[in-house]
Amino acid sequence: MAQAHRLSAFFAAGATALVLTLAPLTGSAQEAPAVKDFASFVKELEADAISRGIRPETAQTALSGIEHIDKVIELDRKQPEFTFTLQQYLDRVVSPQKVEKGRRMLAENREVLAEVEKRYGVQPKFVVAMWGIETDYGRVTGGYSIISSLATLSYDGRRSAYFRGELMDALKIVDDGHIKADAMKGSWAGAMGQCQFMPSSFLKFAEDWNGDGRRDIWTTRADVFASAANYLSRTGWQGDQTWGRAVQLPANFSDRLIGLEQKRAVTEWSKLGVKAANGKPLPKTAIEASLIRPDNGNGAAFLVYDNFRTIMKWNRSTSFALAAGHLAEKIGGK
Numbered sequence: 001m002a003q004a005h006r007l008s009a010f011f012a013a014g015a016t017a018l019v020l021t022l023a024p025l026t027g028s029a030q031e032a033p034a035v036k037d038f039a040s041f042v043k044e045l046e047a048d049a050i051s052r053g054i055r056p057e058t059a060q061t062a063l064s065g066i067e068h069i070d071k072v073i074e075l076d077r078k079q080p081e082f083t084f085t086l087q088q089y090l091d092r093v094v095s096p097q098k099v100e101k102g103r104r105m106l107a108e109n110r111e112v113l114a115e116v117e118k119r120y121g122v123q124p125k126f127v128v129a130m131w132g133i134e135t136d137y138g139r140v141t142g143g144y145s146i147i148s149s150l151a152t153l154s155y156d157g158r159r160s161a162y163f164r165g166e167l168m169d170a171l172k173i174v175d176d177g178h179i180k181a182d183a184m185k186g187s188w189a190g191a192m193g194q195c196q197f198m199p200s201s202f203l204k205f206a207e208d209w210n211g212d213g214r215r216d217i218w219t220t221r222a223d224v225f226a227s228a229a230n231y232l233s234r235t236g237w238q239g240d241q242t243w244g245r246a247v248q249l250p251a252n253f254s255d256r257l258i259g260l261e262q263k264r265a266v267t268e269w270s271k272l273g274v275k276a277a278n279g280k281p282l283p284k285t286a287i288e289a290s291l292i293r294p295d296n297g298n299g300a301a302f303l304v305y306d307n308f309r310t311i312m313k314w315n316r317s318t319s320f321a322l323a324a325g326h327l328a329e330k331i332g333g334k
Contacts, residue, residue: 038068038155041151041154041155042063042066042151045059045063045151045154045164045167046059046060046063048164048168049063049168049171052168052172053172054168054171054172054175055175058171058174058175059171061181062147062171062174062181063147063151063171066145066147066148066151067148068148068151068152068155069144069145069148069149069152069188071188072144072148072149072152072153072188072189073152073153073156075188075189076153076156076158076188076189084319085295085299086294086295086299086300086319086322087299087300089319089323090319090322090323090326093133093323093327094323094326094327094330098132098136098327099327099330099331101132101136101137102128102129102132102137102327102330102331103331103332105128105131105132105137106124106125106128106331106332109124109128109221109225110124112209112221112222112225113127113128113225116209116222116225116226116229117229117239119226119229120226120229120230120232120233120237121233121237121238121239122228122229122232122233122237122239123239123328123332124332125328125329125331125332126232126237126243126307126324126328127225127228127229127232128328128331128332129324129325129327129328129331130195130228130232130311130314130324131194131195131224131225131228132327132331133320133323133324133327134194134195134196135193135194135195135196137194138194138221138224141185141186141192141193141194141196141218142185142186142187142188142191142192142196143185144185144186144187144188145182145184145185146170146184146185146186146190146192146199147167147170147171147174147181147184149186149187149188149189149190150163150164150166150167150170150190150199151167153189153190154167163190165200166190166198166199166200167199169198169199169200169202169203170184170190170199172199172203173199173202173203177213177214178202178206178214178215178216179214179216179218183218185218192217192218193217193218193224194217194218194221194224195217195224195227195228195231197217197227197231201231202215202217202227204231204234205227205230205231205234206223206227206230207223207226207227207230208223209222209223209225209226210222210223215227231314232310232311232314235310235313235314236306236307236309236310236313237307237310238305238306238307241287241305241306241307242305242307242325242329243304243305243307243308243311243321243324243325243328244289244302244303244304244305244307244308244325245276245277245282245302245303246276246277246300246301246302247269247274247275247276247277247282247291247301247302247303248274248275248276248277248279248301249273249274249291249301250272250273250274253272253273253274257272257291258291258292258293258301259290259291259292260290260292260304260309261290262290262291263288263289263290264288264289264290265285265286265287265288265289266282266283266284266285266286266287266288266289266303267282267284267285267286269282269289269291269303270282270284274291274303277300282303287305288305288306289303289304289305290303290304290308291303291304292304292318294318294319294322302322304321308321308325311324311325
């Protein structure tokens with residue numbers, strides 16, 4: 001996961017991932033596919049998969065009948081760019097409907113979420129918030145064939161090495177028996193399941209909570225919650241802290257103090273005149289925080305903690321991380 005973010009990916013898909021799971025924009029635009037014919041390329045992929053230890057029958061079955069999806073290339077090439085203020089973004093992503101549904105989902109799954117918290121140290125409201133932003137609590141997970149989409153993107157050449165690796169990981173997931181190839185659905189870019197993991201993230205972080213031998217992030221909520229919590233836990237989550245808080249800045253506050261690269265104890269920010277959003281003093285704590293102003297130095301300011309940085313490992317977007325923090329607070333309280 002933790003991948004390049006485009007607002008358009010979220011709004012084009014309705015409520016689905018912003019993703020964390022879109023691929024890094026790396027690789028040379030000059031790369032060309034190894035072969036011109038897609039069917040021949042698929043045969044090459046099959047041989048590659050077998051050479052990597054995938055069982056021949058798995059590779060043959062999973063890759064037989066896949067198709068080149070022109071729409072995937074269109075979406076990859078022409079992702080529209082939108083400009084939203086932070087407040088416009090939060091109004092869309094942290095809507096009253098999303099908050100109400102999140103509270104209901106938290107209540108419905110409270111018992112398993114509490115057990116997940118005991119094991120991974122991630123507060124339930126944050127697990128539910130990530131679930132809600134990514135797929136509207138499992139409602140919108142994407143209908144593209146992951147195998148066909150990744151094969152298409154591998155063939156395309158622009159980022160072929162990255163997507164070929166993800167395809168091989170997807171085949172390993174099938175080979176390990178977690179899901180059948182024809183049921184492996186997700187976004188056009190390869191993100192899967194209710195927590196929208198790329199295949200590589202699945203192999204690193206997905207969990208089999210109910211012990212049935214399958215890490216099922218598609219239909220088993222307990223596995224979804226455990227997988228999301230495991231991801232956050234293993235990338236630095238602090239279970240005794242929150243994400244941050246909105247703040248007020250004094251007049252003529254120096255822009256040189258703003259940015260994630262700047263870290264000071266909350267008590268030090270207080271000495272510099274920073275206050276809570278309601279004008280009250282900040283809590284007296286030595287927790288280190290950074291000050292950010294997402295709207296190019298205009299609008300709201302936030303003190304953010306290391307958990308905010310962990311959310312940004314899930315999705316490298318300050319807007320996404322702020323939305324996750326705000327939604328968690330509204331779902332489960334501060």
